[in-house]
Amino acid sequence: MFVGGDSIKGEDPNYSDQVSGFLKKLDQESLIVTNMGLEERIRGCAALTNCESFDHALAGFLSQEPWPDDVQLFQPYETEQILLPDNANCLAVQTFLKMCDLKYVVEYRTNAEEMSPSGRVPFIKCGACLISDFEPITSFVSNKGISLSAHLDEVQKADMRAFMSLVNTVLGNAENYLTWVDDETYSKITKPRYGSVHPFPLNHWLCFSKRRTVLKKLSALGWANKSLESVYEEVEKGCSALSDRLEKSRFFFGEQPTELDALVFGHMYTILTTPLPNNRLASTIRGYPNIVDHCKIIEKQLFDCYVIELSCIFEHYIIWGRIERYYEESGFDYYDP
Known part of the structure; x- marks a missing residue:
């Protein structure tokens, strides 16, 4: 069961x-x-x-059983299908599991969303359990006695949860806005990628249905009617708050990474390495050098020393080197990290 x-x-x-x-x-x-x-x-x-x-x-x-060696993490295909918000969430979960030194195998499925118990990706299969989304997965792992924040006191844990909420509210909604609301990104990136693994006319219907669902959610949160400029302003405020908290430290709470570090890395790294018709979102993040350095530190420690392992767009390209070549080939504006 x-x-x-x-x-x-x-x-x-x-x-x-x-x-x-x-x-x-x-x-x-x-x-x-x-x-x-x-x-x-x-x-x-x-x-x-x-x-x-x-x-x-x-x-x-x-939850009391030991972590098995055959845990599977399910997500959409990276090269041709996955979109910015889902890629950020998948990377955040993978980063968390790597920080905990827990074994897992990535399983790619075209219908990963439909397989998920919550309808969202990623989700993991751990023994008899299916758990989806970042916070439920971290809670499940914590119930097994494995936690990245065990060394924090109650005040610090409250601060960590507040900043995690900030990341989900600001960066998560901004990613969904750019992906599904912004017409240019939707027509050039979202629609071709989301429907690429499905035959006609199913590809068009699924994309339309997903867009309607996301717009309904963003409307309830007060984001659907925002202008693109106001979305960038929200991201600027969120990055400023995260930068102030990080200061000159390697991680947000000292020398040891926490769940917040995994979540921030998943979103920031994905935004920095995903080419969009308008790369202002990445430019905003690059305005905070300590956040960029934070991404470099985690990538170097966990993902084979500056080689992109998880990015859906930049597979086979080195992040701060040959990435320019991809931009030239794709026709998008190049950003210099």
Whole structure:
């Protein structure tokens, strides 16, 4: 049985302790026979703990299991399909897993969105669990006793969560705006790439449907009616706040990376390395040298020393060297990092 990301995300932090305690109690009272399967054990535990659902109890039990060697991370194809917002999210999750030194294998699927329990990418398959999105995945890993922020105090953890919300709210919405609202980017980049893996007329219908969904979400958040200039202003403010927090440190909270560093790197690096008809978004980030240096440090430590491993556009090009060659070939304006 697979557990969706929403179940994991909404899990009571006490469920794991309850599940463990009641399994021990059941064993002590000989209520579990030796041939009783895992599902029956969890169902019995769920009944005793008054868990809301079997999913919650199973999630709590499985979160205590060691990290397996066959974890799979599912995402769209990088070279021809993935778009800026999804690429940023996928890179953030991969960076987090690498920072935690957890093994995983990337699996590319044209229908990764439809396979995901939340309809968003990336998602991971870890044993019997399916977990999607950055925060549910970090929570799931944390339940296994692995955390990048364990060394922080409560005030620092609150600050970290606030800045993570800032990244998702500002950079995430800006990426979706440029990808789906800005007409030039939509016609030249989004529409051809999003529909490239599907036959006609399905490619047009899926792109139209996705755009409608994203516009509805952005409207609810007050972003759909913004001008392009106001979007760039929001990004400028967000980068300024992140730059002030980072200052001259290697990472946002000292010498050790946290979940915030993984999230920021995923978004900043993707924006810097994705050519768009208008590269003002990348230019804005380049106006903050400490953020660019932060990206270089993490890339050098985790992704083979300045060789682009995950960028959907720049495969086979070195980031601060031959990247100019791609711009010349593509016809986009070159930016000098």
